[in-house]
Amino acid sequence: MSKLIEIDNDRLHSKNHVLFLFLDGVGLGNASAQYNPFMQVELPHLQALAGGYWLAERSRWSGERASFVPTDAGLGVAGKPQSATGQATLLTGQNIPQQLGYHWGPKPNAEIVHILQSDNLFMRLTRAGQTVRMANAYPQAYFDNIARGRRNYSAIPLALTAAGVPLPTTADLLAGTAFSADFTGQAWRAELGVPDAPLLTPQVAGVQLAKSAQQGGLLFFECWLTDYLGHRGTLSEAVQFLQVLDGVVAGLLEAWDDAHGLLVITADHGNLEDLSHKHHTENAVPTLLLGKHHAQFAQTVHDLADIASVVSQSLLELPSTN
Template sequence: MILLVFLDGVGLGPATAANPFVTLDLPAFERLAGGQRWTADATPIREPEHVFIPIDATLGLEGLPQSGTGQAALFTGENAAAVHGRHFGPYPPTTVRPLVAERSVFARLVAAGIEADRLAFANAYPDRFFRFVEKRGRWTATTLAAHSAGVRLRRAADLAARRALPADLTGETWHALIDIDQKPQSEADAARALAALVADHAFVLHEYYLTDKAGHSQDAARAADVLTSLDRFFEALLDALPPEALLVLSSDHGNIEDLATKSHTRHPVPLIAHGPGAHAFAEAGSLTDVTPAILRVLTDADA
């Protein structure tokens, strides 16, 4: 079983005062990096059950990587930016949508014989998201990938049953802005809910995008709130996951690691694999290598 945690807008940048991974105390992040801070100076780790390496997010094109094509590359194993001719975001462009719909990690796992009900997209979405999609037809890379492969998109009822996660982990945003009869939870509660989903599925994806939002804000306090919340989440998650689970973590482009700029960066992004089968990710070089490694681990496990 594999859990893929996608962190939007997290790169490995220089160890400067503008890098919150340098200025903050983040023990769980450092645990994921073998006791190191998440910077460009970190030593790569390639062990049988622990990989921590930088991978390229520029995909051989000029300009700043963007979420639409970067996420499409990460979740399909194909160079979506090259397909489109340039980096594009935040949503997948029209030229790339068929790629996401037909070649996503979800679609490829289903094609390999893993039933869709053994795959899960852990994020919950409010009703207004579905109304927006119906009106505008504008899917994110993750929701398009899941929906097209027959993987159910989770809603408020799943969140109330602790069978989904809110975008902010704690649900404070849901509680404040959306009519839902559920109190906010702790990051540890969110981690345990996600670990329970992992135990029941072959593959689970969770998307966290507040890192990108914090990076664009250039607000050090906001970045600190986001990263320390994530750190509490990862600390609990590492302890809650089943021992046979493989945690994979990566991003689509850099951003939050350099608060001196409002834009994305061309820094490499982290790729972490922690648990049985991690060695399959050891030689990854770019975003396009993540999904093929996931397929190798799961199709071998299911053969």
């Protein structure tokens, strides 16, 4: 009996898996910039993952466990990149700004809705028999506002629902199977009035995200606070949140199964890295890959349209025979 359980455990841990940690509004800034929160504080785990500071002057880098690729978010279209077209590009592998002739956001317009509902990464994976799960829990008010037409889906929940992937609820958060957008759960207690919301340290949140991803398939986490702070936050609020993110990455580095899992961290456009103004930037964004075949996959990444195929190839490739 215990032998059987061991075998099952081994199988569980040997499943291919990807955690897509999406950072909204994080670009690669300037080292000397007074308003770059990435340069205001030590972020040892973010730097370990990237082989150095998250900066525009970096070139691509591969270490033993991870690779860092400055990634073009402008996609050959003039103007500041925006969330709907950037996220739609990440989720389809097509250069959406180039197809449309413009950057658009934050919410998808009718053309982008049509593109995302016709085909996206989540639909491709579920059709191929892969499990796709959303990591973020959504408060009840979110579902109520969607149902009443007071709120429209942004690109990521739109693509998930088009693929039939359920959006986790407060019950999932309380059960410990979904995560708070701030990683720690403090916002659910303080701002959403859920006093029983589990409180996690950033490091424990990272470990639990890694363990959840190890169930197999794709687990997607949308970190939208980075863009929110880029528009509305102070430098010290941004620094504080980057320290949380650094702790999450510490937990991910500790618990990640490099042999079977690929962690993909990337962004849709710059914003947070330059708080001298409250708008998006035209900077390149970071792509970080940790784990299985990171260096080979990193070589295929140049712009946002290259990310979807990294995720699908990592999950759909045939198991190695050796």
